[in-house]
Amino acid sequence: MPDFxxxxxxxxRRKARSLQWICIFExxxxxxxxxxxxxxxxxxxxxxxxxxxxxxxxxxxxxxxAFAAMVLMLTPTLHWKWWWSILMIILGPIGAIIVFERIRxxxxxxxxxxx
Numbered sequence: 001m002p003d004f005x006x007x008x009x010x011x012x013r014r015k016a017r018s019l020q021w022i023c024i025f026e027x028x029x030x031x032x033x034x035x036x037x038x039x040x041x042x043x044x045x046x047x048x049x050x051x052x053x054x055x056x057x058x059x060x061x062x063x064x065x066a067f068a069a070m071v072l073m074l075t076p077t078l079h080w081k082w083w084w085s086i087l088m089i090i091l092g093p094i095g096a097i098i099v100f101e102r103i104r105x106x107x108x109x110x111x112x113x114x115x
Contacts, residue, residue, distance in 0.1 A: 012077055012078075012108050013108050015070075015074060015077075016074065016078065016103050016108045018070070019067075019070045019071070019074060019099065019103065020099075020100050020103055020104070022063065022066050022067050022070055022096075023067065023096040023097065023099050023100040024096075024100065025063050026060075026063050026064060026066075026067045026092075026093055026096040027093040027096050027097055029056070029059060029060040029063045030060060030092065030093040031093070032056050032060075033053070033056045033057055033060045036049060036052035036053045036056050037053055040053055064092070067089070067096060068089045071085050071088060071089055071099060072085060072089075078103075078108065078109070079109060
């Protein structure tokens with residue numbers, strides 16, 4: 001039996017915690033990509049830099065998609081405005097930091113289920 005079987009907010013808290021981890025990974029992967037991208041912008045077209053940008057960018061793309069999907073899936077459950085969630089996705093790593101902080105600060109509001 002799952003831990004959240006009798007707790008209506010347990011599953012939501014678990015999902016929100018997973019979103020926080022995705023926020024951390026999204027920001028960290030962006031910073032790692034930036035470490036490879038800056039030398040490329042400065043004219044270093046060595047094979048190492050190009051491979052670093054492509055490999056890091058590949059994984060960063062998957063993390064961004066996971067971040068966007070989780071934010072969109074949890075928006076109605078967390079009672080966020082749709083425009084706010086879309087703005088956080090557009091803002092990328094800055095939006096991920098804001099989402100992380102909002103979950104940390106506000107927590108997860110659990111409304112009683114209607115019977």
